[in-house]
Amino acid sequence: MDQDSGLRERLIDVGVELVTTEGTAALGLREIARRAGVSHGAPRRYFATHHALLSAIARRGFEDLGARVPAAISAAAASGDPREQVRALGRAYVGFALERRGMFELMFRHDLLDSTGQDGPAGSRLRDSTLPLFDLLVSLVSRCEAAGSPRITAAALWANLHGVAQLWSWGSLALALGSGSRTTAEDCVGELVDAAVDAHLRP
Template sequence: MEDESSLRERLIDVGVELVTTEGSASLGLREIARRAGVSHGAPRRYFPTHHALLSAIARRGFEDLGARFAAAIADTASPRAQLRAIARVYVGYALEYRGMFELMFRHDLLDSDKHMSDGPRLREATLPLFERVVVLVAQCRAERDTAHADGPAATGPPPPVTAAALWASLHGIAQLWAWGSLRLALDAEPTGGAPRGDQVDQVDQLVAAALDAHLGPVDS
């Protein structure tokens, strides 16, 4: 007989598969229960509300994104190169896994305490990823100050503010590309999913431009 923790994880697994293959609109409680092979009331034993189950599914998305961040920077030395790798992963994830990305940043899940089942609130799942970017921004600034030690002291907002602005820019690139606005502005052919061919280069250029805008050009 399946224990309760295994069934709880299976419900989340089914939700992850559904949102990945069919989008966030597919995450009905009855459909998740049906695909998990349990009665439609069974999920209530583990998740007090539908939103609690959705939050658990979205938390898996943040865990996956964090693992992708770690893999992307594993063999990357400089803070600037690590930031670029993370930025590319973030935008790429957003474009390839649209359903999960939308779920991860649903305001009603992020800005809610009452739908918790266990563990930290969903919005707190974003903090380790953000804190990693803050550290890298601070390291980039320190390296730049060291390289220009004979010049005037660098000025700018504190690293958390710069990191937040960079995050907002990357999120905007992903959303506007997915919605078609950036593709239209850059005269890129529409695609049904992640960018392909020349569009990959265009997205990379947008990511590089965002980094330059918030951190300064690499050779400055």
């Protein structure tokens, strides 16, 4: 790796560390440059805009999530039931969102998802990073023989899972549900994911 590529990756690494430990508010260009040990103008040599750097950081999040989901699905594959694999995907997705809250927020920021040509191949969009995961979900849903279009069902389920992740991270679902008989937050989130899967993949 040459020096320029090394510094570019270092800036992204610092951004990933910052968003993971301190949240999206910490991702200023000056702070990233300071933590990387370079001048505040240095990031501009590698990223045309602040959004381009944020997009590159968010892509790391999609790469991380993209690595976790197949592992979770593989563990559930022994059952031979694609519905269990959908549950595993859902739990991995929501689990990532709650574990990496700052990164998850960055990954789905509207201003980043809506921008084009931020960083990477010409015309690439951060939103394109969501497609492999969605296509995997569509494939699993189609194997469950759910009623209607697998893509529509998968899209509705994804929206449901995303909503669970957001509302739980904000504390709204925990407040609405109360403690009840659930012993841990993880158990409660797992029940919510299972309920979402069952609601969209009716027998």
